[in-house]
Amino acid sequence: MLLKMAFRNLWRRKFRTLLTALALGLSYAMTVIFMGLADGSHEQMADIGIRLKAGHVVVQGKGYAKKKRLEIRVFHPNRIDAIVHDIDPTVIVCHRIFAMAALRSADGMVRLDSLVGIQPAREAKISEIAKHMVAGSFLKPGQKGIVIGAQAAKRLKVAPGDNVVLTTSGIAGRAQEKMPVKGIFRTAGQAVDTGYAQIDLTTAQRMLGMDHSVTQVALFANLKKTRRLAHELTKRLSANLEILTWKQALPMLSQFLWLDSASMWVMLLLIFAIVAAGVLNTVLMSVMERTKELGVLKAIGMTPRRIFFEVAVEAALLGLIALAIGLAVGLPVNHLAEVHGIDIKAFTGADSFEGAGVAMTGKMYSKLYLLPVLWTSIGMVLLTVLSALYPGWKAARLKPVTAIHRT
Amino acid sequence: MTKENIVELHDVTKIYRQGTIDVPALNGVDLCIPKGGFAAVSGPSGSGKTTLFNMIGGLDRPTSGSVVIQGQDLSSLSQSALAKLRLFKVGFVFQAYNLVPVLTAYENAELVLAMQGMPPAERKKRVTKILTEVGLKDMMHRRPYEMSGGQQQRVAVARAVVAHPTIVLADEPTANLDSKTGGALLDMMHSLNEHHGTTFLLATHDPMVMERAPRVIHMVDGAIATDQTKD
Structure with a gap:
């Protein structure tokens, strides 16, 4: 019943829900694509470095x-x-x-x-x-x-x-x-x-x-x-x-690749932080709009914990929709980059990509592993749930006596 | 033989603070509602009817005095315990229906039972029975926006009584309905009162409700002015 309510509540504001899910989903798609390209190009560079120097x-x-x-x-x-x-x-x-x-x-x-x-x-x-x-x-x-x-x-x-x-x-x-x-x-x-x-x-x-x-x-x-x-x-x-x-x-190469990965993750985290603020806004608006309704639910016996859970489930559903969008966009693009590669010149503007004395030319190929996709998927859904903590807490603390008289 | 009181209010006072001013909403109210009773609470706006209902329903706490529902003093209960009490012992009917818009009539009534943890098969039996009794058998799967005001209020009553609560508190249940629909709703409440022994307490301005209620409690300025039981 909670799941049904959460899903229908999301669907009440289709446009807003889809817009938020799209922003979140495309950010995730970008994460998938960048993860694949980073791992692929790093493996290529490591391979070149290994063959040349070690x-x-x-x-x-x-x-x-x-x-x-x-x-x-x-x-x-x-x-x-x-x-x-x-x-x-x-x-x-x-x-x-x-x-x-x-x-x-x-x-x-x-x-x-x-x-x-x-x-x-x-x-x-x-x-x-x-x-x-x-x-x-x-x-x-x-x-x-x-x-x-x-x-x-x-x-x-x-x-x-x-x-x-x-x-x-x-x-x-x-x-x-x-x-x-x-x-x-x-x-x-x-x-x-x-x-x-x-x-x-x-x-x-x-x-x-x-x-x-x-x-x-x-x-x-x-x-x-x-x-x-x-x-x-x-x-x-x-x-x-x-x-x-x-x-x-090859400590220099290893550190270079680590640093390159770290900078990518910092950038993705920043993007996700911005998107999480958007999710928070969406869920908070949804809670504020339904103050009276939530008050009635509390009046008829829904406990604060259950109200909180209801809001969290809504956010988790939003996260799952976004995840589906992200994977639907990210995986095919990644597959193309894995099979056909991406011209380094088109990607970096230069003929080669060089770091720690190792240069890569031609095309970089994506390489996506299941485990990072799994962890980032869980992370993204968790992030949406985390974004709902404040709105959920606010909803759980509503006083039914005042909430039911809101217009 | 005297009937068991399921609601008892002893010297209940409620004072709201507005800025630096104390506004008394209830002034030492003493009230007993027996099991299976049907009473209307009347009085002008601001007389304390809604505040009285909030106290009995465990939605608000008195400034002083005690509210006892089936022997349980509400002042000692936590918010979660109060929610549980409302879930199992109190049914609410609001003036503006206040159904959950994303749920159908069936699901609105089922919600309370689901929250109580009742198995789906038992829920289905209970909800179908009550919606049939309130005359909404054919509208079970309609959403609130697909129903008239009277039909929505019937769903609200079904939701309030489906879990067999100790008392149903109906705040101005006929206020948004025409007299014919309001009369039909009252017939239904009386029928539930007679056949299931459900206790009803109705806050109202509606003369028809007052006329048909066996007991009418009249409130003025936060106190019970008259409490008349008809023969």
């Missing part, structure tokens, strides 16, 4: 994450391969060496923040660089040569086949070698396209005096497996190694 899980010498010194290394990376294969044979394992270096040509000089020694055969399966080659080709196993970014190539005025001089500082001291440019990539990330280059791992080990050791063993699985994999490795590997998830290995 792995879903990385194994390094203990203390390397803080000090970044070549002396802190993994001496027997092949042993880790075997352990990882035993835990999960689908995981791709890449050995890498990260170092600082400089590149010179006859026409210029470029400082490399990341000279990376890689295993081309393994890396080709996951490489972000291999996907973005714009000239020449990706490295081949054992091949002497370097792959550099488009910005670096431009500054050095070199093309595939030209020679550059690579200078770096290894464990045994300064090393310098002339090296042919094998390929040029463009990721749209300014920092990567200028200061990131790859050479074959054996060349890197030789130049840097690392023997068969590496600075990083990067493991590629998927985001869901990350924690379990890290946990298993922690149990099995030596205490002299540090096992980090991608969030620990």
Whole structure:
């Protein structure tokens, strides 16, 4: 009976109810769309960052994450391969060496923040660089040569086949070698396209005096497996190694993504606060208009608690109608963004979206998970009920003797 | 044999404060209503009829004195307990009908029983029976705006009596009705009084109501001036 009354009371003022539900519903639709786009784009960025600079899980010498010194290394990376294969044979394992270096040509000089020694055969399966080659080709196993970014190539005025001089500082001291440019990539990330280059791992080990050791063993699985994999490795590997998830290995990127999410939620919360004020206004008006009616209900024996509940049920129904509108609009739009993607240029006005040294180009794809949708749905209905607390309290406190004589 | 009193007012005074002025609405009213009684309370506007009804119905509390309904002193009851008392023991009929506009005639009458927690099957039996008795069997599923004033007031009476309350308080029930419709409503109330033993107390200006009531209590300036029981 209460539900019936609540629904009919809402329907009494169809236009007002629909307008409020529409405002609330469209805000929720926006939440669904933004949640999907944020999660989708963050996963894309995390994926790019992971492929370029780390792995879903990385194994390094203990203390390397803080000090970044070549002396802190993994001496027997092949042993880790075997352990990882035993835990999960689908995981791709890449050995890498990260170092600082400089590149010179006859026409210029470029400082490399990341000279990376890689295993081309393994890396080709996951490489972000291999996907973005714009000239020449990706490295081949054992091949002497370097792959550099488009910005670096431009500054050095070199093309595939030209020679550059690579200078770096290894464990045994300064090393310098002339090296042919094998390929040029463009990721749209300014920092990567200028200061990131790859050479074959054996060349890197030789130049840097690392023997068969590496600075990083990067493991590629998927985001869901990350924690379990890290946990298993922690149990099995030596205490002299540090096992980090991608969030620990790439703290800047992780913080950037967190901050981006947080700012989105703050914006959505502000929108919802404004909409909640609208709901409060609607429910309060509805209560004020029905003062006499509520007085009669109290006179015939409805308790204050039940009156309060009646108002709360009305608000909850309004929330449910808004939720239906929100999902009806938000989910299809989200589906389109998930299947076809949204051009980053149309969304941000720029060719790429860059943060913490990772750039995303082309299209961003939405990725919507059930759990956040569930929680925000509950949250939205709760918000409407919360907005009705004051009107409900006011209605419950009405004195029937005065309320029934209102005109 | 004397009948049991279901309503007793002892030296009830009610003073309203308007700004800095005290306005007395009831001045030491003593009144007893026996079970199954049918009484009209008359008097000019401002004589205290509505205030008296508010006291008996537990809608307001007296400044001094006591109101006792079936042995229960209302002054000791909380707001929730008063609501419960109104739900189970008092039926109200208002001058302006005051039906819930979003509910049908059937649902208006059913509401009280639903609030009492009565099972749906029992509610259906009771509501159908009472609406048939008040002559609204064919209008059960109409909303108040689809009914005339007289029909709405019949629904209000059905709502007031459906739960078999101790007393029905009707404040000017015929004021908005023509004499024919008002007469029919009175017939119905008398019939419910006779057949179900429902106690009625009617506040009225209507001479027809006063003429047909076996007991007429006349109020002036917040006090009972005369209390006449007809033979």
